[in-house]
Amino acid sequence: MSATLTAPPPVPSAQPAAPRRKKPSYDWGDSVFKYVTLAFALSILAIALGIAYELFINSSLARHAFGWAFLGKQIWDPVAENFGALPFIYGTLVSSLLALIIAVPLGVGVAIFLAELAPRRVSDACSFLVELLAAIPSVVYGLIGIFVLVPFMRVHLQPLLIKLLGWTPLFKGPAYGVGMLTAGIVLAIMIVPFIATISREVLLSVPLPLKESAMALGATHWEVVRLAVLPYARSGIIGSIFLGLGRALGETMAVTMVIGNRPEIAASLLAPGYTMAAVLANEFTEATSDLYVHTLIEIGLVLFMITIVVNGVARLILLRMNADPAGR
Amino acid sequence: MSYDRYRKFYNAAAFTVTALCAGLTLAVLFFVLGYVTVHGISSLSWNFFTRLPTPVGESGGGMANAIVGTIKLVFLAAVLGLPVGIMGGVYLAEYGAANRLGFFVRFAADVINGVPSIVMGIFAYTIVVLPMKHFSTLAGGVALAIMLIPIAVRSTEEFLKLVPRAVRESALALGLPQWKVITMVVIPTAFRGLLTGVLLNLSRVSGETAPLLFTAFGNRYWSSGWMNPISSLPVMIFTYAVSPYEDWHRQAWAAALVLMILVLVTNIGARLIMRRGVAVS
Numbered sequence: 001m002s003a004t005l006t007a008p009p010p011v012p013s014a015q016p017a018a019p020r021r022k023k024p025s026y027d028w029g030d031s032v033f034k035y036v037t038l039a040f041a042l043s044i045l046a047i048a049l050g051i052a053y054e055l056f057i058n059s060s061l062a063r064h065a066f067g068w069a070f071l072g073k074q075i076w077d078p079v080a081e082n083f084g085a086l087p088f089i090y091g092t093l094v095s096s097l098l099a100l101i102i103a104v105p106l107g108v109g110v111a112i113f114l115a116e117l118a119p120r121r122v123s124d125a126c127s128f129l130v131e132l133l134a135a136i137p138s139v140v141y142g143l144i145g146i147f148v149l150v151p152f153m154r155v156h157l158q159p160l161l162i163k164l165l166g167w168t169p170l171f172k173g174p175a176y177g178v179g180m181l182t183a184g185i186v187l188a189i190m191i192v193p194f195i196a197t198i199s200r201e202v203l204l205s206v207p208l209p210l211k212e213s214a215m216a217l218g219a220t221h222w223e224v225v226r227l228a229v230l231p232y233a234r235s236g237i238i239g240s241i242f243l244g245l246g247r248a249l250g251e252t253m254a255v256t257m258v259i260g261n262r263p264e265i266a267a268s269l270l271a272p273g274y275t276m277a278a279v280l281a282n283e284f285t286e287a288t289s290d291l292y293v294h295t296l297i298e299i300g301l302v303l304f305m306i307t308i309v310v311n312g313v314a315r316l317i318l319l320r321m322n323a324d325p326a327g328r
Numbered sequence: 329m330s331y332d333r334y335r336k337f338y339n340a341a342a343f344t345v346t347a348l349c350a351g352l353t354l355a356v357l358f359f360v361l362g363y364v365t366v367h368g369i370s371s372l373s374w375n376f377f378t379r380l381p382t383p384v385g386e387s388g389g390g391m392a393n394a395i396v397g398t399i400k401l402v403f404l405a406a407v408l409g410l411p412v413g414i415m416g417g418v419y420l421a422e423y424g425a426a427n428r429l430g431f432f433v434r435f436a437a438d439v440i441n442g443v444p445s446i447v448m449g450i451f452a453y454t455i456v457v458l459p460m461k462h463f464s465t466l467a468g469g470v471a472l473a474i475m476l477i478p479i480a481v482r483s484t485e486e487f488l489k490l491v492p493r494a495v496r497e498s499a500l501a502l503g504l505p506q507w508k509v510i511t512m513v514v515i516p517t518a519f520r521g522l523l524t525g526v527l528l529n530l531s532r533v534s535g536e537t538a539p540l541l542f543t544a545f546g547n548r549y550w551s552s553g554w555m556n557p558i559s560s561l562p563v564m565i566f567t568y569a570v571s572p573y574e575d576w577h578r579q580a581w582a583a584a585l586v587l588m589i590l591v592l593v594t595n596i597g598a599r600l601i602m603r604r605g606v607a608v609s
Binding site (some may be wrong): 013029030032033034037038040041043044045047048051054055057058063064069105106107109110112113114116117127128129130132133137138139140141142143144146147148169189192196220221222223225243246247250251252253257272277280281284285296297300303304307308310311312314315 | 338339342343345349353354363364412415416423424430432436437438439440441442444446448449450454458476505507538541542545562565566569570581584592596599
């Protein structure tokens with residue numbers, strides 16, 4: 001610092017520096033740019049690790065207080081500060097499973113229609129519209145759920161189910177309108193676009209000679225789909241289903257608004273339930289004690305780990321599918 | 329012969345079912361759009377855009393603060409998240425296309441993309457709200473920024489990879505250093521794609537509710553600066569929808585219509601820019 005002040009560089013000394021200045025500046029710019037982008041890329045890994053770390057650290061009180069039993073206990077008593085996560089884990093898994101039962105046939109059906117039957121322009125227009133379904137904010141689905149689907153379920157669908165299938169434990173009990181089944185239906189609508197659009201891409205990528213060989217053997221169009229196209233596209237479709245499952249497990253607002261928010265496990269699908277995401281949305285800002293907050297964050301940690309596994313599996317299936325489309 | 333008739337019948341029946349699936353899905357879309365539009369328009373008024381929410385029991389009022397709040401939050405998220413996402417995407421496309429680190433970053437971005445938004449909210453809560461000890465616009469912006477980073481990374485990478493190799497090689501052959509090739513040739517070539525990716529991303533993030541519940545929290549008044557709690561359209565829709573007041577329900581429909589128009593116009597506009605759809609993943 002002081003050296004530059006006392007001795008400004010004399011003019012001749014700039015002469016030998018000039019030719020040297022040009023070449024290093026190229027390498028310098030390149031490596032700076034490369035390492036800056038590298039730093040940003042690494043920050044994505046840092047976020048992934050940071051989420052896991054923060055959730056783990058900030059749930060320490062709950063992990064020490066309840067241990068592993070937390071995952072298997074059915075009690076939820078904020079007054080006595082005695083917590084168990086089982087009703088929420090159960091609710092998340094059952095509502096997502098219901099969503100898959102509805103959305104998988106529907107989504108794959110849409111994909112087959114768009115890839116095999118519809119002319120290309122109709123198919124493109126339809127898949128654009130199906131993707132719009134995924135763009136609608138989840139809170140809007142929740143609003144429709146509360147004011148349209150819940151009354152419909154209470155007045156029409158649930159009494160019908162009770163009348164027809166009330167003898168099974170799955171459809172017993174009064175028709176509240178809200179409940180597991182309602183949540184499953186809303187979730188199904190929200191994940192159909194994922195399954196349909198990704199499966200459509202997979203079906204469109206099936207090589208033409210494969211289909212032509214099946215046709216040459218005299219198969220009807222549907223037999224071509226069933227015997228040649230679907231087996232070939234199977235792993236890609238399974239990947240898309242896992243992606244949809246990942247969405248369903250973590251979906252918060254729409255589910256919170258229609259599932260009934262009761263932390264109990266009931267055999268009936270018509271009974272109100274609760275999910276991990278919903279309890280976080282409802283109770284996080286009302287949690288008064290540190291233990292309560294840490295308990296909720298531990299539920300977040302469990303949810304995080306489940307979705308990481310499901311999404312990891314989905315991505316690995318889709319990656320393998322891209323590397324070796326036959327999926328074998 | 330009868331077996332062949334059966335096969336033909338089965339063929340027709342199976343495809344009819346798939347067509348019904350598609351019809352049902354599109355019917356749901358049009359029902360949602362139509363229902364929200366009809367109920368939203370009847371509740372929408374000029375006051376909705378210019379007034380603050382009124383106290384409980386007093387009818388009228390609007391959501392001016394929530395509209396501005398959503399804009400502020402999305403702006404903050406874009407400023408914080410887009411540079412990270414775009415630069416990360418540049419690394420993946422230009423340097424990490426085949427190496428092991430590139431694979432891990434790509435995989436991490438895909439997996440974070442699948443992390444529930446409410447968990448992102450907890451993460452933002454622990455890194456911003458806990459140290460500062462109060463809810464803030466900043467915390468909400470950070471939560472949304474973390475949500476948009478993985479998508480920005482992947483869409484940037486995909487669109488940069490569409491730029492033909494020959495373009496890069498010709499620029500290099502003219503003697504440009506690689507970083508200038510990327511910033512002055514590759515990125516401008518892919519600009520429309522990048523813009524599409526950014527707009528789709530912002531449209532998705534602007535409808536998020538869950539990550540804002542315990543970061544930006546909510547505010548029934550104007551929020552000044554970046555350090556105060558702030559209200560947003562999605563959170564207002566949620567609070568008003570689960571409230572017992574008839575007047576609030578009407579406001580929720582109006583807010584849903586405004587939010588839906590905002591999200592869908594951005595979304596469709598982005599696709600028109602590119603004229604080529606991007607998968608919803």
